[in-house]
Each structure stands twice: as structure tokens, then as C-alpha cells.
Amino acid sequence: MASKAFAVVAGVGPGTGAAVARRFARAxxxxxxxxxxxxxxxxVEEINKSGGKAIGxxxxxxxxxxVKSAFDKIQKEFNSTECAAAVFNASGRFxxxxxxxxxVEDFSAGWEVSCKGAFIFSQAVLPLLLKAVDGSKxxxxxxxxxxxxxxxxxxxxxSFASAKFAMxxxxxxxxxxxxxxxxxxxxxxxxxxxxIPRTKEWLKDAPPEAKIGADDIAESYxxxxxxxxxxxxxxxxxxxxxxxx
Amino acid sequence: MASKAFAVVAGVGPGTGAAVARRFARAxxxxxxxxxxxxxxxxVEEINKSGGKAIGxxxxxxxxxxVKSAFDKIQKEFNSTECAAAVFNASGRFxxxxxxxxxVEDFSAGWEVSCKGAFIFSQAVLPLLLKAVDGSKxxxxxxxxxxxxxxxxxxxxxSFASAKFAMxxxxxxxxxxxxxxxxxxxxxxxxxxxxIPRTKEWLKDAPPEAKIGADDIAESYxxxxxxxxxxxxxxxxxxxxxxxx
Amino acid sequence: MASKAFAVVAGVGPGTGAAVARRFARAxxxxxxxxxxxxxxxxVEEINKSGGKAIGxxxxxxxxxxVKSAFDKIQKEFNSTECAAAVFNASGRFxxxxxxxxxVEDFSAGWEVSCKGAFIFSQAVLPLLLKAVDGSKxxxxxxxxxxxxxxxxxxxxxSFASAKFAMxxxxxxxxxxxxxxxxxxxxxxxxxxxxIPRTKEWLKDAPPEAKIGADDIAESYxxxxxxxxxxxxxxxxxxxxxxxx
Amino acid sequence: MASKAFAVVAGVGPGTGAAVARRFARAxxxxxxxxxxxxxxxxVEEINKSGGKAIGxxxxxxxxxxVKSAFDKIQKEFNSTECAAAVFNASGRFxxxxxxxxxVEDFSAGWEVSCKGAFIFSQAVLPLLLKAVDGSKxxxxxxxxxxxxxxxxxxxxxSFASAKFAMxxxxxxxxxxxxxxxxxxxxxxxxxxxxIPRTKEWLKDAPPEAKIGADDIAESYxxxxxxxxxxxxxxxxxxxxxxxx
Numbered sequence: 019m020a021s022k023a024f025a026v027v028a029g030v031g032p033g034t035g036a037a038v039a040r041r042f043a044r045a046x047x048x049x050x051x052x053x054x055x056x057x058x059x060x061x062v063e064e065i066n067k068s069g070g071k072a073i074g075x076x077x078x079x080x081x082x083x084x085v086k087s088a089f090d091k092i093q094k095e096f097n098s099t100e101c102a103a104a105v106f107n108a109s110g111r112f113x114x115x116x117x118x119x120x121x122v123e124d125f126s127a128g129w130e131v132s133c134k135g136a137f138i139f140s141q142a143v144l145p146l147l148l149k150a151v152d153g154s155k156x157x158x159x160x161x162x163x164x165x166x167x168x169x170x171x172x173x174x175x176x177s178f179a180s181a182k183f184a185m186x187x188x189x190x191x192x193x194x195x196x197x198x199x200x201x202x203x204x205x206x207x208x209x210x211x212x213x214i215p216r217t218k219e220w221l222k223d224a225p226p227e228a229k230i231g232a233d234d235i236a237e238s239y240x241x242x243x244x245x246x247x248x249x250x251x252x253x254x255x256x257x258x259x260x261x262x263x
Numbered sequence: 264m265a266s267k268a269f270a271v272v273a274g275v276g277p278g279t280g281a282a283v284a285r286r287f288a289r290a291x292x293x294x295x296x297x298x299x300x301x302x303x304x305x306x307v308e309e310i311n312k313s314g315g316k317a318i319g320x321x322x323x324x325x326x327x328x329x330v331k332s333a334f335d336k337i338q339k340e341f342n343s344t345e346c347a348a349a350v351f352n353a354s355g356r357f358x359x360x361x362x363x364x365x366x367v368e369d370f371s372a373g374w375e376v377s378c379k380g381a382f383i384f385s386q387a388v389l390p391l392l393l394k395a396v397d398g399s400k401x402x403x404x405x406x407x408x409x410x411x412x413x414x415x416x417x418x419x420x421x422s423f424a425s426a427k428f429a430m431x432x433x434x435x436x437x438x439x440x441x442x443x444x445x446x447x448x449x450x451x452x453x454x455x456x457x458x459i460p461r462t463k464e465w466l467k468d469a470p471p472e473a474k475i476g477a478d479d480i481a482e483s484y485x486x487x488x489x490x491x492x493x494x495x496x497x498x499x500x501x502x503x504x505x506x507x508x
Numbered sequence: 509m510a511s512k513a514f515a516v517v518a519g520v521g522p523g524t525g526a527a528v529a530r531r532f533a534r535a536x537x538x539x540x541x542x543x544x545x546x547x548x549x550x551x552v553e554e555i556n557k558s559g560g561k562a563i564g565x566x567x568x569x570x571x572x573x574x575v576k577s578a579f580d581k582i583q584k585e586f587n588s589t590e591c592a593a594a595v596f597n598a599s600g601r602f603x604x605x606x607x608x609x610x611x612v613e614d615f616s617a618g619w620e621v622s623c624k625g626a627f628i629f630s631q632a633v634l635p636l637l638l639k640a641v642d643g644s645k646x647x648x649x650x651x652x653x654x655x656x657x658x659x660x661x662x663x664x665x666x667s668f669a670s671a672k673f674a675m676x677x678x679x680x681x682x683x684x685x686x687x688x689x690x691x692x693x694x695x696x697x698x699x700x701x702x703x704i705p706r707t708k709e710w711l712k713d714a715p716p717e718a719k720i721g722a723d724d725i726a727e728s729y730x731x732x733x734x735x736x737x738x739x740x741x742x743x744x745x746x747x748x749x750x751x752x753x
Numbered sequence: 754m755a756s757k758a759f760a761v762v763a764g765v766g767p768g769t770g771a772a773v774a775r776r777f778a779r780a781x782x783x784x785x786x787x788x789x790x791x792x793x794x795x796x797v798e799e800i801n802k803s804g805g806k807a808i809g810x811x812x813x814x815x816x817x818x819x820v821k822s823a824f825d826k827i828q829k830e831f832n833s834t835e836c837a838a839a840v841f842n843a844s845g846r847f848x849x850x851x852x853x854x855x856x857v858e859d860f861s862a863g864w865e866v867s868c869k870g871a872f873i874f875s876q877a878v879l880p881l882l883l884k885a886v887d888g889s890k891x892x893x894x895x896x897x898x899x900x901x902x903x904x905x906x907x908x909x910x911x912s913f914a915s916a917k918f919a920m921x922x923x924x925x926x927x928x929x930x931x932x933x934x935x936x937x938x939x940x941x942x943x944x945x946x947x948x949i950p951r952t953k954e955w956l957k958d959a960p961p962e963a964k965i966g967a968d969d970i971a972e973s974y975x976x977x978x979x980x981x982x983x984x985x986x987x988x989x990x991x992x993x994x995x996x997x998x
Contacts, residue, residue: 494724
């Protein structure tokens with residue numbers, strides 16, 4: 019591990035977040051943020067045992083205090099103020115309901131994490147990404163995990179889609195503001211079912227290529243990170259071979 | 264005034280809101296909602312004097328209680344539970360700032376009104392629009408006023424753009440859910456400077472067609488409202504002849 | 509008929525084109541262009557009998573000579589060099605085929621009419637629209653009829669979709685070039701089945717609002733035409749109340 | 754060179770095409786197609802000298818016969834009927850003119866190559882990509898090089914933009930038809946100035962990261978190619994760090 023700069027992944031569960039953490043741990047010490055420690059504990063152990071370096075911090079990304087405290091701890095534990103790569107993979111409580119049956123709290127649930135949380139996380143990590151601009155092999159990178167609902171607002175999906183549309187706008191605005199300062203900002207539209215324990219029963223009679231591989235997403239995120247200053251991609255879509263779209 | 268059903272405009276100021284209120288007042292009793300009474304008082308008087316019927320209600324669209332109270336009052340004053348047309352024209356505090364200089368409150372300001380407010384307003388008015396489906400000459404209509412930032416997220420605009428993207432998603436999701444129930448949901452991307460007192464000094468040496476006319480927006484909203492069930496437009500853009508886009 | 513300027517509709521069949529011709533004939537002498545005279549003959553008679561003024565000209569819009577000859581005839585017949593409104597409603601031969609089963613001619617069929625034809629028609633009519641700028645009540649207008657395939661390219665639809673995407677780009681580029689000269693350019697995404705003789709058997713058990721009304725499209729086109737210089741809409745979508753999208 | 758399958762690049766000049774050819778030559782025998790042999794001769798020599806394998810074929814992609822002949826030759830020279838990767842990088846004559854000053858031939862110039870050519874190339878290469886599905890390490894891939902004009906149609910750009918919009922529609926339609934058969938179809942929106950001899954004088958006082966690196970594009974294309982069946986990206990944008998967009 020030659021690098022002094024670290025990576026951080028917000029929203030680590032058994033799917034994309036974990037895969038991304040594993041992938042980036044091959045190059046950087048990595049901090050895993052999730053609300054519940056059970057979401058990162060075994061992964062932290064796995065990475066540390068296999069020669070990488072990882073810490074996990076229980077964090078509520080919708081709380082500025084919680085996020086600030088997490089980043090204080092990261093910098094102390096890794097003895098570094100430089101962040102090479104940040105991935106925002108958190109999503110709020112998913113609400114799929116007729117509009118007239120939703121409470122204001124239901125409707126806001128998506129935005130609280132996906133957009134306000136993304137903003138709070140970005141404010142905390144951008145100064146550390148900026149510190150890594152000069153010394154980094156690859157342009158410091160922040161990637162946001164979006165969904166089909168980032169670009170398509172279906173019926174009953176007003177909470178999730180409005181939150182994801184909002185996060186996408188945040189990502190684009192940030193890309194335009196921070197690219198000239200050397201930061202690579204990217205957004206991924208994950209357009210299909212990711213193959214994780216929770217989706218085991220979905221599409222179960224279909225072949226493996228009906229679902230998206232979390233490891234494959236991680237590899238694509240890594241490829242975004244390693245793009246040079248002369249080649250920034252700000253948005254990719256990802257879907258399985260057998261997706262209907 | 265033959266109609267029993269009323270129209271309601273949220274976000275009445277000296278520009279689009281007022282023009283829309285005047286236009287719809289030619290067909291319906293119209294309720295004007297704004298935070299500050301000075302935004303609607305003279306307009307209410309003007310409409311009532313010129314043969315229309317209008318009431319104004321001080322309302323905070325980001326508060327469910329305030330909106331509920333406004334709609335209770337509207338139904339009582341107009342002695343009707345049917346809404347023929349609703350226009351959501353409110354916008355939150357506009358914040359244009361480098362991302363690292365924004366407070367969480369700054370960032371949330373746009374969303375609180377433009378998206379959460381739009382949701383709260385929609386929840387209150389949709390049941391009254393549904394009641395008007397059978398008796399109305401035109402399909403009951405709800406129109407949201409968007410902006411360039413609804414589809415384009417520029418640097419320093421993360422608060423406004425994320426809020427406006429979110430509102431657009433809400434509008435589309437609502438269109439898909441409520442069109443089959445007879446409601447016409449539309450979103451307008453106002454892509455240019457509207458000619459109102461506040462923008463008097465902008466583009467002041469340019470000819471009149473460098474700005475958008477508020478009365479002209481109102482006419483376009485009316486044309487959306489009068490579309491039949493066999494011809495729903497869900498989104499229009501509006502710009503002046505001399506706009507560069 | 510007070511107006512000296514005329515309207516012209518290219519692509520007149522029993523659906524949108526005929527309805528648009530009828531609507532604009534209430535304000536202008538109208539020239540109907542179609543390849544086959546049987547597509548406009550009875551309509552020309554109908555308009556002339558009901559107090560309007562119409563001529564029909566057999567035209568191949570993909571041929572510059574044919575289009576030039578048509579416009580020479582229009583100007584002579586109506587004794588006017590001013591065009592108030594032009595609607596391009598022609599579509600090429602519709603090919604829905606697996607890509608490997610298409611001939612180059614199949615693939616090009618859409619583009620030849622929808623895009624090259626739209627270009628040829630535009631070149632012929634723009635000088636006449638420009639002549640109408642000063643004297644017209646409404647900004648001279650050119651409207652292009654698009655389809656779902658203008659913004660969504662599905663499998664087997666490469667011919668039609670590539671042609672319609674191309675026509676949409678032409679429309680936008682033209683809007684940006686000619687709006688400052690006073691011309692209103694608009695594009696309509698017709699997103700659903702239009703209720704015409706040919707689609708009689710489609711959705712036949714569904715209620716009327718499962719299809720788009722051709723007269724309703726015409727009314728929306730008229731509303732586009734009557735927008736002022738301070739309020740140009742460049743794109744509208746149109747679908748029936750019961751469309752799934 | 755373990756692979757039996759080959760790669761093919763249409764539209765090889767001194768920029769993207771050459772860089773892509775070099776990159777893919779590290780894994781596959783590569784066929785370079787360009788109208789003029791001087792566009793590929795030195796590159797073919799360079800690749801062959803440095804341990805790769807390359808052939809160049811003078812080809813007019815807008816001619817089905819020319820393309821057929823090229824593919825016959827490729828299969829014979831490489832003794833293989835399997836194509837692992839195909840890149841369509843050709844562009845027609847670039848015309849930037851006021852619409853009324855363009856000839857039909859000017860207007861069609863973009864489409865002839867960018868869209869009709871892309872179709873002809875795709876028809877020739879798809880059967881060879883399909884043959885490579887079972888034996889390939891990576892899903893057989895076809896990538897189309899687009900531009901800003903693929904998604905944005907500016908004034909004076911009607912020829913180029915309509916052609917590029919059309920090609921993008923072709924790419925998407927093809928993706929939906931051929932992904933289920935194992936082919937990865939992708940489209941790249943190159944949104945900025947590529948650093949090639951022809952653009953040497955442009956942005957000449959700006960730092961290197963104001964232009965896109967052709968080698969960097971090639972690396973991103975390679976990364977698209979190596980995505981698994983469980984992670985297809987169908988569109989990426991590419992711009993330099995200092996692009997204003």
C-alpha cells in the first residue's frame with residue numbers, strides 16, 4: 019500500500035458498497051460508512067486480513083455532525099488529510115406508494131439521504147479530495163450511485179425518483195464547479211436489478227446475465243477513477259445483458 | 264361565472280403567478296396563495312372589481328397545516344369541493360453559491376418549497392381535482408412552473424437545480440399515476456428571463472422579445488388546461504424569441 | 509379571410525395532416541401537399557365548400573424539384589409570397605425489421621422523407637415565412653410532427669427512430685438559427701396511437717381516451733402558432749389520457 | 754497474440770481512430786479502415802513492427818460494396834470469421850452553414866457517413882461479432898464515436914447534428930436488439946476538442962487538460978469492451994477537465 023491518500027465509501031451494505039470497498043481497498047486504505055455496524059464489520063475484517071486496510075464507522079449521512087465526526091476519525095486513523103476517491107452509495111428508505119397515501123415524512127425519506135446526505139457527504143469530502151489533487155496518481159474522484167429512477171419517474175415512485183433526480187442534479191452541478199479544480203465527479207445510472215442477497219428470489223429462473231454484478235459495478239467505478247484529466251466521463255449507465263429498457 | 268369549480272394558484276407574486284391568476288379568473292373563481300398578503304391583496308381587489316371572483320390566503324406551502332387550512336378556507340369561501348385547475352408557481356429561497364460555502368439550510372431551501380411544497384400542495388389539491396373530473400368542461404389540470412434549472416444543473420446552482428429536478432420528477436410521476444384517473448398534469452420549463460418588476464434592469468437595452476411575457480405564459484397555461492383527454496401535453500418549454508439556448 | 513399570408517401542410521392523409529389543414533383553414537388559405545391526390549382531394553373540396561380556401565398539390569417532399577414546383581404553384585394560386593404557418597407532417601415508409609434483415613434502402617426510407625424531406629421543405633418555406641414576419645398577427649411558424657421514436661429508439665426501429673431523431677435535431681438547430689429572425693419553430697412528440705381510419709382496429713375495446721384525437725393535435729398546433737414572440741415553445745409532447753409511458 | 758478473433762476500426766485518422774487501433778492491437782489483430790491509405794499506412798507499419806498485427810484497407814463506409822469487400826479481405830487476411838471488437842469512428846464531411854445556404858448534398862453529407870455508413874458497417878460486422886459470442890473472453894463489442902452534436906443541435910449545425918442524433922438512435926436500437934444475443938453496443942459522446950494535429954492551434958494557450966487525449970479515449974473504449982455481461986454501459990460522455998459544458 020504505497021498511497022497515503024485514502025478512499026471512502028458511504029452506504030456499505032452487502033451489494034455495491036461492499037464490492038466497491040473491496041475494489042478500492044486494493045489501492046487505498048478504505049473507510050466504510052454505514053448506519054449499522056453489521057453492514058461493514060465482517061467486510062472490514064475481510065479486507066484487513068487479506069492485506070488491505072479498512073475501518074468502519076457508524077454514520078448517519080443525513081446528519082452533518084455524524085458525517086463530520088466520521089471524517090475526523092478517518093483522518094486520524096489513516097493519519098492523512100487526502101482523499102483519493104469517494105463513493106456515495108447511500109439511499110434513503112425506499113417508499114413506493116400512491117401519492118395520496120404517502121406522509122410528508124414518507125415523501126421526504128428519499129431526499130433526506132439520497133440528496134441532503136449526498137450534499138453533506140460531498141461538503142465533508144471535497145476539501146480532502148482537493149488536497150489530493152497534486153499528489154495523486156489519478157484525479158481525485160467522487161462517484162454517486164444513481165438508479166433508473168434518476169432519469170425516469172414512474173407512477174408511485176415520486177419519493178425515490180424526486181430524490182434521485184435531485185442527486186443527479188447535485189452531481190452535475192458539482193462536476194461543473196470542481197472539474198476545473200481537478201476533481202472528477204461522476205454519476206452512475208444503475209438500470210437493473212443488482213445481484214445481492216436481498217434480490218436472490220427475483221428473476222430466479224433467469225440466467226446470471228439478467229442481473230447486474232456488484233463486482234462488475236465496482237470495476238466500472240474503478241475505471242472511472244483511473245481516467246485521466248484529459249478524459250473525464252461524468253455519467254455512465256449500467257445494465258445487465260438481458261435487461262429490457 | 265357559470266362554473267362551480269374553482270382554480271387555485273400557489274406562489275402569487277408580481278409575475279407569472281399574478282398573470283396566471285388573472286387568466287384563470289376569466290373562467291373560474293380563483294384562490295391566490297402566497298406567504299405575504301401584499302403579494303395578492305391588490306390583485307384580489309383588481310379581479311373582484313373587474314367582474315371576477317378572487318380570494319387571497321396567506322399560506323406557507325412547505326407547511327402541511329398551513330396548506331390544509333388554506334384549502335379548508337377555499338372550499339368554504341367558494342362553497343365548492345371541486346377544483347378545475349391548480350398552478351404551483353412557488354419557489355424557495357434562491358441560493359447561488361459555491362458548494363463549500365453553502366449551509367445545509369441554504370442547500371435545503373430550494374427543495375423545501377419547490378419539491379416538498381409541491382408535494383404538500385398536490386396532496387391537498389388532488390382530491391379536489393378528482394372531484395371535478397366528471398363535471399368539468401376541461402380535464403382538471405395541475406401545472407408546475409419549472410425553470411432552466413429543471414433540466415440543466417449549472418455550477419453554483421446545486422440548491423436550485425436539485426430542487427427543480429426533484430419537482431420535475433414529482434410532476435412526471437404524478438402525471439403517470441393520475442392521468443388514468445382523468446387529471447392532466449403538466450410541467451413548464453421556463454427557459455429565460457420573465458419580464459417582471461424585479462428584472463426591469465436586466466437586458467434593459469434589448470428589445471421586448473428578449474424577455475418572456477408573464478401574460479403569455481399564462482395564455483400557454485390556459486391552453487394546456489383546455490387540452491382534451493385525447494391530447495395531454497405533459498411538458499412544454501417556454502423562451503423568448505431572442506433567447507440563446 | 510382577411511389574411512394575405514397562407515398556410516401549408518406537407519403530409520396530408522386522413523389523420524393529423526387533414527385535421528391541421530382544417531384548423532388552419534379557419535384563418536388562412538391552405539395548401540395541402542401529399543404524394544397521392546386522393547389524400548387531399550376530398551379535403552380540398554370540403555374546405556372550399558365550407559367557406560375556406562384550399563388547394564392540393566401532388567408533391568414528393570424528398571425531391572427538391574417537386575417541392576420547388578409546389579411552392580411556385582402555391583404562391584401563384586394564392587397570389588402571395590408570405591407564409592404564416594407551415595406544418596411538416598410527412599413520414600417515410602415505415603420499416604420495422606431486425607437490423608440484419610433490412611436493406612440499405614429500407615434503412616434509408618425513413619430518413620429520405622422525415623429528415624431530408626423536412627430539410628427540403630424547410631428550405632423552400634423559410635424564405636416565405638421570413639417575408640411574413642413583419643405583417644403577421646402571429647409569429648410565422650413551422651411545426652414538425654415527431655413521434656415516440658423521436659426520443660426513444662427501440663429494437664427493430666432503427667430506420668424510423670434514426671430518421672425521427674435526425675428530424676428533431678434539424679428542428680432544434682433551425683429554432684436556434686431562425687428564432688432571432690422572428691420565426692417560431694416547434695416540434696411535437698406524438699407519443700401514442702392517433703385515432704384514424706388505419707388504427708380503427710387497434711385498442712378497439714378501450715375507451716376513446718386511449719387514443720389521441722387528430723383534431724386535438726391540430727388545436728395544440730394552432731395554440732403553438734398563436735404564441736407571442738415573448739413566449740415560444742419549441743417542443744411539446746402529446747399523448748392520450750390512458751397512455752402508458 | 755492468443756486471440757483468434759480480430760478487431761476492426763472504421764475511420765482511422767491521426768486522432769481517436771489511430772489511438773483506438775493501437776490500444777486494441779495490444780490484444781487483437783486489428784483491421785484499419787479509412788478512405789485514404791495515407792491515413793493508416795504508417796500506423797499499420799508501426800503496429801506490425803511493435804509486435805502487433807495490423808492491416809489497412811481503403812474503404813468507403815457509405816458504400817455497401819466497399820464495406821463488404823473490406824470484410825471479405827479482413828476475414829481472409831486474419832483467417833478468422835470472429836470479430837471481438839468493432840469501433841465506428843468515421844464522420845462525414847463536416848458542414849457548418851446557415852440552413853438556407855446549404856445544398857441538399859451538403860445537408861446529406863453528415864448522414865451519408867455517420868448514419869448510413871454506421872448502418873452498413875454494423876450490418877457487415879454484426880454477424881462476425883455474433884460468431885465471437887461463445888469463444889470470447891469479453892462480450893463482443895461495437896462502439897460508436899459520437900460528439901456534442903449527438904445530443905445538442907446548435908444553430909448552423911443541422912447537417913452534423915441530425916446525422917449524429919441519427920447515429921445515436923441507431924446505436925441504442927442496436928443495443929436493445931443485440932444485447933440479448935450477447936453483443937455489447939456502446940456510444941460515446943465526445944464533448945470537447947480532441948488533441949490531434951488538426952486542432953494544434955486551438956486552445957493553444959490553455960493547459961493540456963483543456964483538450965481530450967486520444968489515447969485516453971482509447972483506454973475508455975477498452976474499458977467498455979472489458980465490461981462483463983452483467984455490466985453493460987451503453988453510453989459514456991467524455992470531456993477534458995477544463996471543458997465548459
